[in-house]
Amino acid sequence: MALPSQASVTTSDLPSFLLQTRNFTHLIVGGGTAGLALAARLSEHTELNIGVLEAGPAAWNNPGINVPGKFGETLEGELDWQFETVPQKQLGERRPEEANGGGVRKDGEREERHGRSLKWPRGKVLGGSSALNFMTWNRGCRGDYDAWATLLGETVRKGGDEGWSWKGINRFFLKSERFYPPTQQHTTLHASNHTLSSHGTSGPLSTSYSSQYAASHAHWHATLDKLGIRANDNHLGGSNVGAWTSLVSVEPETQERSYSATAYLRPAAHRANLHVLTEAVAQEVIIEKDYKGEWVAKGVKFAHASGMREVDEIHIVEVVEGGEVVLCGGSVASPQLLELSGIGNPDVLAAAEVDMKVANREVGEHLQEHMMTAMVFEIDPSIPTLDDLRSDPALHKEAEEEYAENRTGLLTTLPSSVLYLPFSHFVPPEKLEKLASSLPSPKTPRERILYERFMDGIRKVARGTTAPSVDGSENNVDSQENCVDEGTRRDRWGLGQIEYNFDLSSYNPLFQPPTSASPSGAQEKKKYATMMMMLQYPFSVGSIHIPPFPSSSSSAPSSQTTEEEQSKATIQEKEQEIPTNGKEPSEKNAHRVEQGRTTAQQKPFIDPRYFEGPAGDVDLQTMIEGVKFADKICKTEPLNGMVVKRVFPKEEEEEGDEFWEDWIRRTLMTDWHPVGTCGMMARAGDGDAEDEGVVDGRLRVYGVKGLRVCDASVMPLQISAHLQATVYAIAEKGAEMMWEDWLERRHQGELVQ
Numbered sequence: 001m002a003l004p005s006q007a008s009v010t011t012s013d014l015p016s017f018l019l020q021t022r023n024f025t026h027l028i029v030g031g032g033t034a035g036l037a038l039a040a041r042l043s044e045h046t047e048l049n050i051g052v053l054e055a056g057p058a059a060w061n062n063p064g065i066n067v068p069g070k071f072g073e074t075l076e077g078e079l080d081w082q083f084e085t086v087p088q089k090q091l092g093e094r095r096p097e098e099a100n101g102g103g104v105r106k107d108g109e110r111e112e113r114h115g116r117s118l119k120w121p122r123g124k125v126l127g128g129s130s131a132l133n134f135m136t137w138n139r140g141c142r143g144d145y146d147a148w149a150t151l152l153g154e155t156v157r158k159g160g161d162e163g164w165s166w167k168g169i170n171r172f173f174l175k176s177e178r179f180y181p182p183t184q185q186h187t188t189l190h191a192s193n194h195t196l197s198s199h200g201t202s203g204p205l206s207t208s209y210s211s212q213y214a215a216s217h218a219h220w221h222a223t224l225d226k227l228g229i230r231a232n233d234n235h236l237g238g239s240n241v242g243a244w245t246s247l248v249s250v251e252p253e254t255q256e257r258s259y260s261a262t263a264y265l266r267p268a269a270h271r272a273n274l275h276v277l278t279e280a281v282a283q284e285v286i287i288e289k290d291y292k293g294e295w296v297a298k299g300v301k302f303a304h305a306s307g308m309r310e311v312d313e314i315h316i317v318e319v320v321e322g323g324e325v326v327l328c329g330g331s332v333a334s335p336q337l338l339e340l341s342g343i344g345n346p347d348v349l350a351a352a353e354v355d356m357k358v359a360n361r362e363v364g365e366h367l368q369e370h371m372m373t374a375m376v377f378e379i380d381p382s383i384p385t386l387d388d389l390r391s392d393p394a395l396h397k398e399a400e401e402e403y404a405e406n407r408t409g410l411l412t413t414l415p416s417s418v419l420y421l422p423f424s425h426f427v428p429p430e431k432l433e434k435l436a437s438s439l440p441s442p443k444t445p446r447e448r449i450l451y452e453r454f455m456d457g458i459r460k461v462a463r464g465t466t467a468p469s470v471d472g473s474e475n476n477v478d479s480q481e482n483c484v485d486e487g488t489r490r491d492r493w494g495l496g497q498i499e500y501n502f503d504l505s506s507y508n509p510l511f512q513p514p515t516s517a518s519p520s521g522a523q524e525k526k527k528y529a530t531m532m533m534m535l536q537y538p539f540s541v542g543s544i545h546i547p548p549f550p551s552s553s554s555s556a557p558s559s560q561t562t563e564e565e566q567s568k569a570t571i572q573e574k575e576q577e578i579p580t581n582g583k584e585p586s587e588k589n590a591h592r593v594e595q596g597r598t599t600a601q602q603k604p605f606i607d608p609r610y611f612e613g614p615a616g617d618v619d620l621q622t623m624i625e626g627v628k629f630a631d632k633i634c635k636t637e638p639l640n641g642m643v644v645k646r647v648f649p650k651e652e653e654e655e656g657d658e659f660w661e662d663w664i665r666r667t668l669m670t671d672w673h674p675v676g677t678c679g680m681m682a683r684a685g686d687g688d689a690e691d692e693g694v695v696d697g698r699l700r701v702y703g704v705k706g707l708r709v710c711d712a713s714v715m716p717l718q719i720s721a722h723l724q725a726t727v728y729a730i731a732e733k734g735a736e737m738m739w740e741d742w743l744e745r746r747h748q749g750e751l752v753q
Contacts, residue, residue, distance in 0.1 A: 280302045284600075295705065324706045324707065338678065352549050369542070371671065423454075426628070
């Protein structure tokens, strides 16, 4: 599809980049959502010299990235890392010997399943996952960020805006955003209600309301109103509870995706102090001891790809004395690179044959992810959907021509019908009480916050202030005056514990539409819609770690394989070398990949442990109630007027908890929002204690000078939101901190002039 070319940015070539070694003040590993935002902000200061290593290529004029209605087309392709989880023992088909009903074995334990691996998309392209996501733009609730401040030992104050509380991070939300308000006509037609003071209007990242919506969106708010749910006109102001029309990260004039490469890098690319090298895969951070015996980050080893996109050789690039290495690889790559550099759990490092430098058992732990179900409904076949374009080449061509000429049509549409609710709105009070009583006593600060959030919902049931109801202004979500009044509104209704998103087209890859013919013999064209439901604050906690050596990405550990089977599955040649395409290393600092240890060429083991752990069943039970309510929404007028029937799961006469549990465990999906693997926490002990974090409140890695992490992995607890707006805010705040610290080091005479 031809698009008007937005000027591509010329990135550095390898020789030019290597010439900057020992000249970089900040070397950023990962040119994704956070990495490019951080690089652009730091390079505003001319005395700094910024380098960025990005594993993927640049893809400036890729329609699969730029055209809103082509969202999802880049997944599982060359711009996706194509990670997968290890088999999840609580997911999959039932084991025949344990299929005794109710999902509980005779010994009272939760039954194990055959195990399913889930696809785990991550962007491998300049712009990272901001180039692949579905462009939803929202923020978490005030309490999400105040919880971070609590974990860091920060005081959440009425005045002031320091730290990682809502007060502290909100100005960075505004700094990153350039909001384009809708017209009054648009607001009337599409319920694009908003509060201007909650938006930034001069930031790099464009946000707007879509110009065109799926036909179902016209029924969204009216349907929820019948269920006692009102619209939230200020869903970016500290509480997202209620129904709203979603903002998207789309530039309204061009109707193209706005992401870190176009919004942050492109305007800054001309700067002489900004150097970006693509197709450069970091292997490890170079860490050495200084004269005081303290570990210091000196630079990065990386492998660069040739035109054939095969790894050539290993190179080294270093920072200046007093400079910093900043990991922006995200929740998968950042803990992976720390471990490959000798920072992590001694047991994990020993198994990978990696020399330990700094022991920290928190690296790669505390993985939290939004869990998603996707219920599919057959709809009126006369309704246009994006699936039409995928199945009909002629319609696809027409849509592309309309988009290219006018920037209108189906290719401008995005999922925008959103709802966040507390459990107390749809989980029966008696079930909430039962689940609360099953929760184990919290042992760590993070567990205490999760526990208190759940119990707070129980207390709200007792107070009768639990739901965004139409019955009385006290409970109405559209009572906006308290939205930013020190969490008053959050205290009243609680947090958005479940997200719902309804859109036309089938989003569930596990659903296979039946093929059927009409009486005339012609193939019937059925159309579908999807109700997505996402759990926001899971008790299920997992991990991401480098694999043992020798290993392969297919040898993920599972409780359902024996040690012998694992050993056979993981054996590979120890004499690994990076292929050189027949060329000899031409650079003085070129090296072969290190032998006899796990390297960056082996994919990490991603184990979210869905529904596992002492409180894993609480996640499952609340999701059961959540899908019941999702079904109820779709059976409520006027939305139900366009629905023919539910087809996934198929409607049955008996649809009790066991029916929904089995469907959830067979079809659960990731929502692609992993956090927590390099958690930001206060440290009180020696770093070996549980729940003491990986980075401090200034994003500095404990135990290593000159090394930081700045991405979603530092988020110590999950938020009730899609992640991109928060990741941009983390990068904005991180850039300010790094500049402040640079000035302080210069003032203290710690920098080599």
